[in-house]
Amino acid sequence: MKPTLTILLAGPRGFCAGVDRAIHIVERALEKFGAPVYVRHEIVHNKFVVDSLRDKGAIFVDELDEVPDDRPVIFSAHGVAKSVPAEASRRDMTYVDATCPLVSKVHRAAEKHYDKEHPVILIGHEGHPEVIGTMGQLPDGAVILVENVAQAQTVELPRNVPLGLVTQTTLSVDDTKEVLAVLKDRYPNLEMPRKEDICYATTNRQAAVKQIAQKADMIMVIGAPNSSNSKRLVEVARLNGCPKSMLVQRADEIDFDLFDGVSTLGITAGASAPEILVEEVVNACKDHFDVNVKFETFTEEDVVFKLPASLSA
Numbered sequence: 001m002k003p004t005l006t007i008l009l010a011g012p013r014g015f016c017a018g019v020d021r022a023i024h025i026v027e028r029a030l031e032k033f034g035a036p037v038y039v040r041h042e043i044v045h046n047k048f049v050v051d052s053l054r055d056k057g058a059i060f061v062d063e064l065d066e067v068p069d070d071r072p073v074i075f076s077a078h079g080v081a082k083s084v085p086a087e088a089s090r091r092d093m094t095y096v097d098a099t100c101p102l103v104s105k106v107h108r109a110a111e112k113h114y115d116k117e118h119p120v121i122l123i124g125h126e127g128h129p130e131v132i133g134t135m136g137q138l139p140d141g142a143v144i145l146v147e148n149v150a151q152a153q154t155v156e157l158p159r160n161v162p163l164g165l166v167t168q169t170t171l172s173v174d175d176t177k178e179v180l181a182v183l184k185d186r187y188p189n190l191e192m193p194r195k196e197d198i199c200y201a202t203t204n205r206q207a208a209v210k211q212i213a214q215k216a217d218m219i220m221v222i223g224a225p226n227s228s229n230s231k232r233l234v235e236v237a238r239l240n241g242c243p244k245s246m247l248v249q250r251a252d253e254i255d256f257d258l259f260d261g262v263s264t265l266g267i268t269a270g271a272s273a274p275e276i277l278v279e280e281v282v283n284a285c286k287d288h289f290d291v292n293v294k295f296e297t298f299t300e301e302d303v304v305f306k307l308p309a310s311l312s313a
Contacts, residue, residue, distance in 0.1 A: 005259075005289035007282060008216055010208040010268035011297035016201030018100030019044045019272045021305040022077035025098045026053050028311045029072055033094070038073040040064060040084065041129060043098060044272035045227040047249060069093055078129035079103040081136020101305050102199045103130055106166045107137045109193065113164025114138050118191065119157060121146055123179050124168030128228055131168055148175070152182035163190045167197040170229040170271075172236060173206050200303060201271045202229050206236045208298035209268055214241035215296075216266035218259070221247045222277050223270030230270030242266065250277065251284035259288070266296075 022043050029037045035057025042050050042060060050060060064087055067073045072094040075084060079099040088095040099107075113120045120143045124131040135143045146152050157163055165183070167176055176198060184190050196203070213219060219237040223230025230247060237245035244262075248254055259265075265285065269278050285291050306312065 002288065002290045004263065005285055005291050006264045007285060007291055007293045008212045008264060008266045008296045009278070009282075009293060010205070010212050010266060011295060012201070012204045012208060012299065012301045013267075014269040014271070014273050014275050014278060016199070016271040017301075017303040017305045018077050018102060018199070018201070021307065022098040022100070023049060023053070025096055025307060025311060026058050026074055027056065028307060029074060029096055030057050032311060033072045036071060038067040038071055039076065040067070040073055040080070041076045041078070043074065043076050045224045045230075046270075046272040046274070047224060048277060049272065049274060064088060064091075064093075067093070072096065074098050076129065077103070079107060079133030081133055083136060096308055096310060099133070100169070100199075102169050103133070106134055106169060106197050109197070110134060110137050110143065110164065110166050113166075113191070114142055116162070116164070118162050118164040119144060120164045120166065121157070121183065121190075122166050122168070123147075123171065123176055125171075125228060128168065130170065130228075134166065134168070146179060146183070149178050149182055152179045152186070157187055159187065159189070161189065163187055165190055165192060167193075168228070169197055169199040170202050170232065171198055172232045173198055173203055174236070174239070201301070202232070204299055204301060205229065205233060205268060205271065208296070209233050209236050209266070210240045211298050212266040212268075212296050213237045213245075216242050216264045217244060217262040218242065218264075219245040219266040219268070220254075220281065221245065221268055221270060222249070222273045222281060223247055224249055224272065227270045227272055230273070233268055233270060237266070248281070251280045254281065254284060256288050
């Protein structure tokens with residue numbers, strides 16, 4: 001007889017509107033232009049999604065110099081520096097920008113601060129594609145990156161002018177509040193965003209994980225190791241009552257030996273992980289346990305982003 005396992009499925013989980021839009025952009029481009037369609041960087045941070053699009057005819061590259069002039073290229077949902085579309089235009093290439101509209105909003109905010117001659121501070125993780133894209137909206141050196149509380153405590157900024165602030169959209173909500181508190185205390189002339197830059201999907205998924213963290217013996221976050229929002233979900237779970245939390249990409253990565261003493265498993269998925277991978281993990285658990293699935297929904301989401309006009313016709 002199999003042992004019993006209660007699975008708490010966090011909601012919301014998985015795809016956000018920006019990821020859904022980016023994937024549809026690639027699929028629609030393949031329909032319109034035919035294969036191959038090139039994509040600069042992973043369209044979203046998920047191997048299953050990337051492999052699925054590759055099977056349909058998408059070719060993923062690191063830089064534009066790998067793309068023929070006569071084939072369309074798509075820029076990833078994380079956003080790109082201004083130099084990338086400028087180079088595509090110089091080469092007279094057909095390109096489609098799949099940048100999430102909420103990331104584009106951050107780009108516009110940074111530009112507005114810069115136009116007012118305000119120093120621009122970006123809270124984010126160095127080297128993340130979204131951070132590279134945001135910093136690349138402005139000239140070199142115009143954006144000051146702050147990654148954590150320690151840097152917020154030591155960074156030296158002008159004190160006699162307003163300071164502009166933007167953030168990466170996939171950060172830990174709680175960590176970002178701590179960084180903001182330090183910066184605001186040190187620099188009262190800091191201009192806070194009217195609405196938080198951390199996106200609705202990141203915020204909702206973290207809140208949903210907090211809701212199940214104290215009820216679960218283990219939490220499994222389905223997502224990629226290079227997915228910022230997925231890694232943040234693991235951190236949030238550990239900090240809110242469930243230290244036995246981990247990131248997995250697929251069901252075949254699960255070590256069921258770790259389930260000793262686990263009677264309640266929380267499951268969520270990062271914003272770039274499709275629901276089919278959640279189902280795969282639940283089914284894998286059913287091979288080992290008598291599973292009882294409960295839905296723990298924090299809030300409902302109904303956000304939809306339109307496709308670019310060049311593809312919507």
